[in-house]
Amino acid sequence: ETGVTQTPRHLVMGMTNKKSLKCEQHLGHNAMYWYKQSAKKPLELMFVYNFKEQTENNSVPSRFSPECPNSSHLFLHLHTLQPEDSALYLCASSQRSDGSSSYEQYFGPGTRLTVT
């Protein structure tokens, strides 16, 4: 176990549904990340939160809405998704993300999302 948990592990939702993904880290880290992993493609960074503040949004569609209430928890709220949004969504955390150096990232197990 890496100290990063994600729920649910699997999610099937229709295009009109609203759902949320949850991530929790028990490592005392201050930075948390959302990644999208599609089949045979590199991980795509979606959002970065550093000390609860969003520091990066990689042109992610507004149907994905992140929330970081504290340094230990990160949510990804989903609404009106498209079938091409089906993927593995990974959460990660690191000591910090101050931009000047690269800290080790620890990944959760991911949520396998299927949009029907």
Place this chain on the structure above:
Amino acid sequence: KNQVEQSPQSLIILEGKNCTLQCNYTVSPFSNLRWYKQDTGRGPVSLTIMTFSENTKSNGRYTATLDADTKQSSLHITASQLSDSASYICVVSGMFSGGYNKLIFGAGTRLAVHP
């Protein structure tokens, strides 16, 4: 363009054999290079991390090499085991404009070890 290319895309080997996975990158300037192992249905787990000055690093049966001049890295797996079946992802950290550090991910090599 900053890219990380991995080869082969997939590989099948017999248990007990050795194998080498390749990673070529164009990320510049370069900060460090990491290899991750990702089991099916799990998140990536770090195997090694190397900075510019390091040209080899081992973690058990995994040995990573780095040639910063040619911008190439390899991951060598010795005496493979069935549990080595996974995707192996090469990740390069680069310093971009404004002093901001970013990770560039390769698409991974999917390794299958057969008995």
